[in-house]
Amino acid sequence: xxxxxxxxxxxxxxxxxxxxxxxxxxxxxxxxxxxxxxxxxxxxxxxxxxxxxxxxxxxxxxxxxxxxxxxxxxxxxxxxxxxxxxxxxxxxxxxxxxxxxxxxxxxxxxxxxxxxxxxxxxxxxxxxxxxxxxxxxxxxxxxxxxxxxxxxxxxxxxxxxxxxxxxxxxxxxxxxxxxxxxxxxxxxxxxxxxxxxxxxxxxxxxxxxxxxxxxxxxxxxxxxxxxxxxxxxxxxxxxxxxxxxxxxxxxxxxxxxxxxxxxxxxxxxxxxxxxxxxxxxxxxxxxxxxxxxxxxxxxxxxxxxxxxxxxxxxxxxxxxxxxxxxxxxxxxxxxxxxxxxxxxxxxxxxxxxxxxxxxxxxxxxxxxxxxxxxxxxxxxxxxxxxxxxxxxxxxxxxxxxxxxxxxxxxxxxxxxxxxxxxxxxxxxxxxxxxxxxxxx
Numbered sequence: 157x158x159x160x161x162x163x164x165x166x167x168x169x170x171x172x173x174x175x176x177x178x179x180x181x182x183x184x185x186x187x188x189x190x191x192x193x194x195x196x197x198x199x200x201x202x203x204x205x206x207x208x209x210x211x212x213x214x215x216x217x218x219x220x221x222x223x224x225x226x227x228x229x230x231x232x233x234x235x236x237x238x239x240x241x242x243x244x245x246x247x248x249x250x251x252x253x254x255x256x257x258x259x260x261x262x263x264x265x266x267x268x269x270x271x272x273x274x275x276x277x278x279x280x281x282x283x284x285x286x287x288x289x290x291x292x293x294x295x296x297x298x299x300x301x302x303x304x305x306x307x308x309x310x311x312x313x314x315x316x317x318x319x320x321x322x323x324x325x326x327x328x329x330x331x332x333x334x335x336x337x338x339x340x341x342x343x344x345x346x347x348x349x350x351x352x353x354x355x356x357x358x359x360x361x362x363x364x365x366x367x368x369x370x371x372x373x374x375x376x377x378x379x380x381x382x383x384x385x386x387x388x389x390x391x392x393x394x395x396x397x398x399x400x401x402x403x404x405x406x407x408x409x410x411x412x413x414x415x416x417x418x419x420x421x422x423x424x425x426x427x428x429x430x431x432x433x434x435x436x437x438x439x440x441x442x443x444x445x446x447x448x449x450x451x452x453x454x455x456x457x458x459x460x461x462x463x464x465x466x467x468x469x470x471x472x473x474x475x476x477x478x479x480x481x482x483x484x485x486x487x488x489x490x491x492x493x494x495x496x497x498x499x500x501x502x503x504x505x506x507x508x509x510x511x512x513x514x515x516x517x518x519x520x521x522x523x524x525x526x527x528x529x530x531x532x533x534x535x536x537x538x539x540x541x542x543x544x545x546x547x548x549x550x551x552x553x554x555x556x557x558x559x560x561x562x563x564x565x566x567x568x569x570x571x572x573x574x575x576x577x578x579x580x581x582x583x584x585x586x587x588x589x590x591x592x593x594x595x596x
Contacts, residue, residue, distance in 0.1 A: 160194035165202025171294030201232030233313035339373035348383020408463030448497035472508035
């Protein structure tokens with residue numbers, strides 16, 4: 157059977173999709189990039205914003221329109237919040253709630269009577285990620301969240317916290333590394349809560365992965381700032397643990413943070429960043445900001461702008477607030493007009509763009525090992541990859557550089573891209589001589 161998979165939303169959704177790809181192939185099914193060629197379509201939906209819900213609904217409509225004969229399996233947060241309506245109105249053959257999505261392939265095979273010839277099964281050592289141009293694997297290590305930020309619908313959709321056993325994670329990473337994957341990214345709804353149900357924690361897991369695998373690069377997805385233990389920064393002494401974190405701030409105003417039920421005040425967040433930069437060379441930080449939370453005054457908005465500029469981020473993920481039914485924030489008074497949200501978002505986008513440019517300029521003339529993810533992403537485009545601290549680099553390929561795809565090569569950063577959002581550099585080493593993490 158030919159299976160086509162689509163996902164929207166977070167890195168956790170991507171990790172789940174990659175796991176499903178491997179599970180489908182192990183059962184003898186083939187993966188197709190073409191929707192029209194598929195016998196089965198799997199959609200992993202998102203509901204973090206109103207726009208994400210609209211895109212999820214639109215994607216399911218497109219599946220029905222472009223391939224009405226294919227069976228449609230749907231999971232994810234949008235599908236889980238109102239399963240009866242979504243299944244009936246969008247022509248879903250099988251809806252699998254978030255609590256059961258780790259067994260999606262097994263459930264779909266049973267309920268939809270999927271069959272595959274044994275000779276089509278994936279051969280040992282074949283790599284679905286690299287076949288689709290992926291050198292980085294997202295590894296789901298836990299699901300669910302015990303906290304209830306007032307704006308967050310994901311907590312409602314994902315349910316209680318559940319951690320994947322440590323040995324299962326290590327085994328998965330070792331298999332992927334043997335298949336050629338160079339970088340693993342640990343993901344979860346509440347990543348810092350890993351081990352709360354299994355007498356473990358995130359620091360112990362990271363230490364075990366670094367000790368019991370040879371994966372050249374290990375990263376974390378988003379981690380809440382209040383979840384980082386005191387000894388966390390010492391983990392970065394291992395050069396395979398990449399010096400970049402995504403720490404969601406959401407607002408720079410303590411009064412807004414209180415209405416959001418966030419557990420980290422602005423001064424605490426700033427001290428955490430200062431500690432990280434003092435202890436981890438070339439540490440890079442990205443964050444989330446919600447614009448136009450109910451009741452956000454001009455003064456509160458200015459507090460956010462001031463804190464963002466004071467800290468300085470490598471990248472800003474900016475979300476205009478949209479009420480999610482069932483959340484406490486949806487019942488708060490003093491909604492902010494959409495025009496104000498748009499204006500504030502644009503203001504923050506400009507600040508973020510300038511901050512990224514200033515950050516990149518500091519690395520001109522430096523050398524980094526870059527994981528090159530594509531030799532040519534588009535016709536005439538330069539090969540591209542990322543430094544250990546997650547700076548995008550476009551590479552002018554020398555004739556002597558050899559094949560660059562899925563290689564970690566030392567690159568000297570010479571200039572900024574025309575848009576000012578990436579570095580441009582040249583390979584300065586011979587193939588296979590770069591270490592996982594170094595800079596000069």
